[in-house]
Amino acid sequence: MIHVSDILQKKGPKVASVAGTTSVVEAARRMNADHIGSVVVTEGERVVGIFTERDVLNRIVAAGRDPAQTRVADVMTTPVACCRGDTKLDECRRVMREKRIRHLPVVEGGRLVGMISIGDLNAFEAKEQAETIHYLSEYLYGRT
Secondary structure, eight states: OOBHHHHHHHHOSOOOEEETTSBHHHHHHHHHHHTOSEEEEEETTEEEEEEEHHHIIIIIITTTOOTTTOBHHHHOBOSOOOBOTTOBHHHHHHHHHHHTOSEEEEEETTEEEEEEEHHHHHHHHHHHHHHHHHHHHHHHHSOO
16 A cells, blocks of 8 residues: 655655745745645644645735735644554545645644645556556556
8 A cells, every 4th residue: 555655756756835924925935935725824733724826816915915915824724634654645635636725734743844745646556557558558568
């Protein structure tokens, strides 16, 4: 069975995070610069929230708030659905589907150690399927 740790081994542990005191405009600039859809909001190494593109649209733009004057802590999503390194990918996919979210911080011992996205799950599973197809093709036809 494949676990979150298998994805993190290939992807690496890098996670974009900000403090709750960060302005929304700073967080949005960071997300744009890094080409990501969310940042984890932390206090020290503890996850306290997540700030996503959806939060920008629903809680800033639609609400008419000034992003330069609004702190991330005031508009972040909380509580945050998280997973661990030993969480099975099927469980992550189920949580993402049921909660309608695209990102899961990975927490071990109360510490943020990584992040997986629905894109990571899809890419990992597509690679696994391609390898299976290749193997079966070799088995059936004896060629690559």
